Amino acid sequence: MADMKSGAYSSWGNYPRVEHSSVHKMYWTDQVKGIVDASPPQSLLAYGLGRSYGDSCLNQGRSLIDCSRLNRILAFDKKTGHLRCEAGTSLDEILKIGVPQGWFLPVTPGTKFVTVGGAIANDVHGKNHHRAGCFGNHVRSIRLLRSDCGPVTCSPQENADMFSATIAGLGLTGIILSAEIQLRPISSSQIESESIPFQSLDAFLQLSNESDQAFEYTVAWIDCFSNENLRGIFFRGNHAESGDLRPHREPGIAVPFVMPEALLNRLTVGLFNSAYYGWNSLRSRKARTHYDSFFYPLDAVRRWNLIYGRKGLLQYQFVLPPGNTSALSMILRTIREAGQGSFLAVLKRFGAIASPGILSFPRPGLTLALDFPVRGERTFRLMETLDRFVADAGGALYPAKDARMSPEMFKLSFPRWKEFQEYIDPKLSSSFIRRVVTE
């Protein structure tokens, strides 16, 4: 097991850049206990594929346990769709194994290059939140290694309180060794999809209203440089009822190096947005597409985060309780006026299914995810302004995307944070939790 200093462990946003005192690379789950036992209090954090955007997967000046090689499927029942795997197994691998057998992920985020451990720790959501809830709603059990009491199995039935703390628990309630999830049956790897252009927030809400009943997957891309009248493309889809069961292929191209920061500016992003809107409003609305291009368009380009340049990118994802469309309009106007809009602006209406997770982010209302290249102070100031709209509306920010929220904002977003604190493993910590919970 490796014990080396490494600057190679970063988050997807490449902000902040931190050094770790050591990284322990795990190859077998039985190696984890030795590392945990030998470590001082508040020193460790499990790391998977580093797809959290901010600092929730980082542990500045302390140690990481690299779990990406703990990637074995331990049991897969092809009749029931129960899949038990080690925590470092990626959703990519699960799809490769499950799809040919007629099983799909119950919930999937916008990239398949995340681990099951990470999907649990961040309680990720997807385009079917209104139907299926979060990833945590489909976890049957978790095997956790606690530094104070050894291995613990938790599930909705057994050690249910520890289970609720671990779902969305930011990897802090113990090292997740393995988990069992319930997959979703499919009869085709194709998605019957539709894309519908819209020209106002009301139009988006109406599309959501009429689509959420009939479509399992709904999401919208919006052009945050559009004027007062918001424009965007609404995507909706269902698994096709017949067709072949063909898994995805490996990504072909990669961004070869860190792009210059000047590449993304008001002009280029504006042009991209207009072109993307134009292209999507012209092409046929109904299509049959492979799940890979429907769910994971960005996975086709490896290391796409490098186009944001050396200083990295910040994601900003919030949720506003229902009936706060005016706050959303204000937020969009503020971004437009600041001239810092992004081209990956994703709008979705969350449903009412509650997650078991104490710190779970999704809740009923509208969620918008935006990305901004880091442009120094003004980017942070813009986000602080946005925070005020979110806080006033009683909304919340998403830790998996965050590198800068204040302790106040965290506590407003997650009123049960104190209850959660009781479950933090004494030997675990992260840059994120130290930043937002300063005692």
Add this chain to the structure above:
Amino acid sequence: MTLDKIAIFGATSAVAQELARLLAGEGRSLILVGRSSERLDAMKGDLLARGAPNVVSATADLADCSRHRELVQMVTQAFPDIDSAVIAYGTLLDQEECAHSPELAVQELHTNFLSQASLLTVLADYFAHRRAGQIVAITSVAGDRGRRSNYVYGSAKGGTSLFVQGLRCRLHGTGVGVITVKPGPIDTPMTAHLPKTHLFTTPELVAQSIHSAMKRGSSRVIYVPAYWRLLMAIIRAIPESIYQRLPLP
């Protein structure tokens, strides 16, 4: 050639695991031999999920030569007509310590050379009797020339390479293929303590090369990545009087 049933000795090594995954994905049955039953069990579930119709595991300390006959007998009874046997185990002790400890030096040679020669002898008879099958031995480029940074490990690997080379000649014409695999340094738990240079390759890549050599079937020596063949040819060609003065690690 048929490649339906494959036995892997040292199945929990990083390269063996990736190789087993490739073979499982093609629907081949596997018998895994290793030291830890817990680790073998974890692998077993993975390989079944990836498409292996049958996975059997056996725990054994492969450095214990006295058990080799019995072990191969057990394996071939559990799984009659094995098509391919892969020798994938090995250790890499600290060269500095081995250089000054006769016990450690002998231990390193025992695991990486003597015990492998013993196991290969038993397997050679099994396959020669069947007049079919394949033996795959993973040795190392370190065995191509003695170097100051790893000559204890290197001499063991070199010994095994020579042994396998001879075995290949012995089995020529019997229908049994013998493949020597010489990988460069690989990023695995075995090399975790070493600084990683650009010469390091991944277990996945080595497994892919072994997998395609196994499918081609014929006897051969493969270097992984392939450029090591040229690199080692050059290194072997340097006269001794010059070589010992070179600042090579």
